[in-house]
Amino acid sequence: MNNSIVQLRNVVKRFDDVLAVEKMDLDIEEGTLVTLLGPSGCGKTTILRMIAGLEDCSEGDIYIKGKRVNDVPVHKRNLGMIFQDYALFPHKTIYDNVAFGLKYRDVSKAEIKKRVTRALETVRLPGVEFRKPAQLSGGQQQRIALARAIVIEPDVLLMDEPLSALDENLREEMRQEVDNLQSELGITTIFVTHDQREALSMSDNIIVMKDGLKQQEGGPEEVYDAPVNHFVADFLGHCNFYACRILGRENGLLKVEVADGKTLYSEHDEGWDVGKELELLVRAQKIEVVARGDTIPDTEVNIFDGIVKSRMYMGGEAWYFVELQDGTVVHAISISREFPFRDKDAVTLHIPPRHCRLIPKET
């Protein structure tokens, strides 16, 4: 853990009476891209601004490169910051925008020129030096903001929802670009977003937040496949949730009973006592949907018959809401080349035991 370039210890932030961040501990390793993910108002931007020095912390300590920076003002922290609306200086040329940070760093004129040119090449926008920001498109402006931040060779790059002002296609392109640039330059990056796809596709590590509290921290697969609670599971994608009770163990699988008497088998087992009440969750994408009567190979458990109640065609995928005989509705997302089922078709669902997760019951 001594690899950490940014550390937060017991950081608390209060605005008047509102608790924005509650006891945050964070370790960010050098060279990684870490995402703070959560809905608006969860405190993620506040944490970023505290690391940047734009907000003071009410309690706790922040360390950058092992040095406590609570009392170090913004301009001495050597951080690159990127804002949602680019925050380019509208009255300055692109050259002066990118050169801005170097001007305050005792760099010679010739060296500034060299580094600005190189930074513009890095973001693939050479030759725009003498334009004004308003003459560039949104995507180009965001690249200039990136160039302006990396040209000072910051210890950490802080990005506050940098892509959310862009339209969908551009956002995907920029997402790749930021990701490539980050791994190319090996620059430690803290990325704030409410977009789970952005977080999953770019991050080495994701910190999921809610109401100022860290909910879970881990790699993208980990937070997606093994969420620790209802909020994390729900925030990262479509889920089916069922209250359930542990019945026992059979053939190495955990046997649980869901509310209305159905039994399911789960591979996920953390040694809970029989009778323990939990919540069972299954991602909609993990449920197989086949025509009634078709066989499902290699399994006899977790198979349920149902009727397609409604179907939503989404282009690359189809959403099925399948009503089981007892009235439960299961949300299944099928990702395949064809979507043969229509409303009222009889289907069979298979919920693979290895994709069943058990989490604490919501209180």
Next chain:
Amino acid sequence: MTQEKSWKPWALLSPALTAVFFFLVVPTLFVIVYSFWLRAPTGQDIPAFQFSNYAKFFADMFYPGLLIRTIRVALEAVALSLIMGYIPAYFFSQTKSKHKNMLIILILLPFWVSFIIRAMSWINILGDTGLINYVLLKLHIIANPISMLYNEGSVLMGLVQFLLPFMILNIYVSLEGIDKNLVPAAKSLGCTEWQAFKEVTLPLSLPGVSAGSLLVFVLAAGTYLPPMILGGPQNAMMANMVFKRVIGTLDWPFGSAISVILLVLIGLIVYAYNRYLGISQIFKSLS
């Protein structure tokens, strides 16, 4: 369709345009025409087209000196309201207080009181028997009243208290329009608070500063009441001379010529401003 609708804006503007035409354009034209008339020694105004009124204005340094003083006082008013206006405008743009709108309304509050009353009230404060002198005399700090009225300083004070809101609002509007992330961005790149102000806030507020300055200058240059109420004879400005000629000596042709000279001068300044800086900024702050 555009054909059909092109008259509509004009129809909607017509009441205002009619008023402006009859109550502003026509009287101004009268004044311009009058300025070429001849004043007979008998006191009659004789229609004519000749330049003797203008020649009289530039005959010696008295009237041009008045013009120069008018411009100087107007520029002093601009400078003072700029310094005194920028700080509250900056405060309004930065404050997170929930009373912000209330404070801005307070800025406009003096407009609810007649300007004459506001100017007169200064006499009760600064006059020889006014509040300040009364207190100082009673406390035996001074033996004789200090003369604080009827000089350029008191005229300027009257001007500034009247013009300051125009300056504050103009600057406030342009400060408000600055992206709130620009200063944090500048700071993250290595600027101190003061450097960020110089690099970002100040240059981006210049449109408001120049719009406010123009407005204050034009209003101050044409002003008439503050020098009359708070100034002495030596503080008269162009508008006071117009009053003196037209109402005092009933010399309409010469009074008109003075008005036209002031009008042309201010017109040229506004034209130059619009040419190089654009006048639209002023409308932004007034809306």
